[in-house]
Amino acid sequence: MCPSDVKRRRQSITSQILGKAKKHTKCPHCGAINGPVKKGPGLMKILYEPFRGKKTTDPIMQEQLNELQEATVRNRELAAMIGPAALICELNPLQVLDLFKRIPKSDVPLLGMTSADANPANLIVTRVFVSPVCIRPSVVSEIKAGTTEDDLTMKQSEILLINDVINKHMTSGHKIEQVQEDWDFLQLHVSLYFNSEVSGIPMTMLPKKSSRGIVQRLKGKQGRFRGNLSGKRVDFSGRTVISPDPNLMIHQVGVPERVARILLFLD
Known part of the structure; x- marks a missing residue:
């Protein structure tokens, strides 16, 4: 069987599995409600809406809203947030990684991953590789003394710096809003390290200087494949x-x- 036929068969099986999964609104193991997951506003935000399409008079919605109402007794700031919009969850990368790790090994082939060591958790970047020096060489500067570092080297330095800032803010007891802002900033720079043309960056987080990511070095007419190999x-x-x-x-x-x-x- 040729590779194209194998690919089409995998896509057909995946679409059938997805169609059957959409019809089930509850988890068969824990009974939790299953809702749609979509891309949220801003950069790399994922929203989970388990109660989408349900009316406020629904018993399940009433139960959840009553729990929020009880929580306002201990935290008055939550009172302004009570409503259907408060039941929308924002999934952070750690939660997604934990969910992927919980997928049974028997279900992994149904997702199109047929390798023995394949796991959806590997799709979440937890470690950033450091590219060899030969693809990010230093250039002797003709304007000032010393050398000019490559874009990838500078981006790696920024990632390490932001990571240290997060550690200091967490150990010194900074506000959770500050740590979350640092977290988003770290995700942005890791994304720019791979692809410097990522879209949806807020104006307040735009980098001052444009750079060339790994994707830009591979794609296009001047990239490695078309420019050097083909x-x-x-x-x-x-x-x-x-x-x-x-x-x-x-x-x-x-x-x-x-x-x-x-x-x-x-x-």
């Missing part, structure tokens, strides 16, 4: 587009069968 005209060789393929491993390259059978590899 379409080199040499004699006695077949030319094809060398590019990533979801059906291949990262160290593999697809070659047309006719080229592989007829052309020779000469030292």
